[in-house]
Every structure is written in C-alpha cells, then in structure tokens.
Amino acid sequence: MKKYLLYLYIPLFLVACGESKQDATAENAEAAEAADTMLVNISAQQMKTAAIEVGSAEESVVSGSIRLQGTIDVPPQSTVSVSFPLGGYLKSTDLLPGMHVKKGQVLGVLQDMQFIQLQQDYLTAKERLNVATNEYKRYQELNANKAASDKVFQQSRAEMATQRINMQALAEKLELIGINARRLTSSNISKSVNILSPIDGFVAKVDVNIGKYTAPTDVLFELVNPKDIHLALNVFEKDVNSLSIGQRVVAYKNDDPDKKYEAEIILISKNLDADRMATVHCHFEQFDASLLPGMFMNAEVEVQNTKALTLNEDAIVRWQNNHYVFVETGANNFKMTKVRLGNQSQGKQQIDAPGINASTRLVTKNAYTLLMKMKNSGEEE
Secondary structure, eight states: OHHHHHHHHHHHHHHHHHHHHHHHHHHHHHHHHHHHTTEEEOOHHHHHHTTOEEEEOEEEEEEEEEEEEEEEEOOGGGEEEEOOSSOEEEEEOOOOTTOEEOTTOEEEEEEOHHHHHHHHHHHHHHHHHHHHHHHHHHHHHHHHTTSSOHHHHHHHHHHHHHHHHHHHHHHHHHHHTTOOGGGOOTTSOOSEEEEEOSSSEEEEEEOOOTTOEEOTTOOOEEEEOGGGOEEEEEEEGGGGGGOOTTOEEEEEETTEEEEEEEEEEEEEOSSOOTTSEEEEEEEESSOOTTOOTTOEEEEEEEEEEEEEEEEEGGGOEEETTEEEEEEEEETTEEEEEEEEEEEEETTEEEEEOTTOOTTOEEEEEOHHHHHHHHHHHHHHO
C-alpha cells in the first residue's frame, strides 16, 4: 500500500514542480518584456536618414529662472482643532468648509444634562459657602468670648475653606465650557453652551453633524489661520545652493497661469528627502482667499549664473507625463532613461538623473524619432 501511494505522489510532485517552473519563467519573461519596452535599436542608415546625432551633455553656465513645483502649506501652529471639554449633543451649527470666522464667533451649540448639573453644583456650593462663612463668623465671636471651644472654631473654619475650594473649582469648570460663574444665578441656568472660535480664520473641516453626540476627545471643527499660509516648494539638491533667504518668488496655479502671486523665501530646509530634494518655504506678500491648503502650485525663482548639466531641447522627449533621454548602451542600441528638468536658457535645458554625467553618451538631436520607432515597434509586437 505504501509503495502504491509513493507511485501516486511522484507524478503529482513532478506536475507541481513543472507548474512552479512555468510560473517563474513567466515572471522572468514579463520582467524582461518590461525592460525591453525602454530599449530601442536602430540601424546606422536609419540614424543617418533621420539625422540622429549622438554626443554628451555639457557642463554649462545657466542663468535665468529655476522652475519649481510645490503646494500651499499651513504650519502646525496655524491649524487649530476645536474640541469641547465635556461631551454633549450638537444642537446647531451653520459652518461649511471654506467659511471665514472671527475670534469669539459661535461655531456651534451643544446640549447635555451635565451642563445643568454643573451649574446646579456651583450654585449649591455657593450657598453652602455662605452658610459656612456665617457659621465661622459666629464661632469666631463665641471663641473670642470663651463661649466655644477652639476645636469647634477650627472645624467651622475648615468647613468654610472646603466650601470655598469646591465653589472655586466648579467656577473654573464652568469657565472652561464658556459659562461666566459670576453672572450665574438660579434664574439663568442653561442646558446649552456655545462653542466659540479661538482665532480669526477659515473653516478647513467640519467633523460633526447636528444631533451627533460628541466626546471630549472628538475634533469638531478644524480652523486655519490664513496669515501663516505659505508656499512649500520642492528643490533639487543641485539647485539648493542657488537659492537664499529673502529671494523673490513668483507663483501661479495650473488653471490660471496668468495670475501671479508674489512671495519671498523665508526658510530653506537643511535635509534632503528620498528623492534628493529639499523643501523651501515661501511667505506670500499678500494673502489670497483662493489659495487653499494642499493646492498644487508652480513657481519661478530668478537665479544668478550657475553651472549645470545641459542638453539641447531636441535631445529630450516627453512621454506619459515624464521626460526622457536616450542613453547609448551599445552600437546603435539605446535605452530610454528618465530625467528631471531644471532651468532653461538659450535653447539649453538643464537635466538631472542618476548615472548621467558629462561623459555619458546619449542622443543629442532628433530624439523623438527614436521614441516613435520604439512605440511603433511595441504596437507591431
């Protein structure tokens, strides 16, 4: 029986091994195919006919402006998360994201039984303090005339101090939820409290709806102080030294490039991210309500002459929202390699890419011919 089972498992094992090898072969084939899509081969005659030229990038002195990209940012100290110290049900609010609010403005109204209880406790403690104070004064006179013992007098003084502490603690709690304890009487006890804006600004988020119960840990509204809104730009490592604090920046949006926003560089980060880029913070000369946190922005910074790796514009192609050059990998063989663009001056385009330097051989003219051949070859396959 054991022999029979062994003979039965052997074919299954061989089939499984065969499927595993097929899967691995398929994965390798897909990886190779993906790599091949960035490669192109062209004959010497085709290169001559298309006037394709091969050379190297140049170390050139570039002047003009650096084009940067970034987003509208808000520092942490300018973002306020509004919560409430006690839980309650939201009775009303008319806030919407984007609305402007003033400091002290009512953002919403909360209701809860514990608000009533807290006011009741305060007024009760206030009355008890009055009684304890009168008792203390009475025993003080009796003790002075030796009609009351020192122990009774001290107990009355301790009771008065205890009631004063209770009343003061409850007054602070009321102050925390926006109720003025000095104006509180038995005739104006309220079941509702107002949530007030702590700053002048605009509403970024509304995280609560009418009728919802909110806990003290819940963020009800998020407000932003527009005075500290700034522009955070991403700058390549090679361009960081071209910038300085106080330098002028002109920013614009994608959907309205003609409208310019003047800004000034106020901070240049001293560390680089994984893409070898630094962050430059700029402060706007004048606040515009249309500039919202997270909004994508373009910017230009005027710079003095800087040394950089440059190519003719004819050597750079744009494909699927990225820029590429064709690096020579052998005789008439080229690999399409992604590059980042920098400054542009007098027909020369600044580029930056790992592994590309002044000695790298690449296509310097009519690179689009290779792109068209690569795409056509892919469609035929």
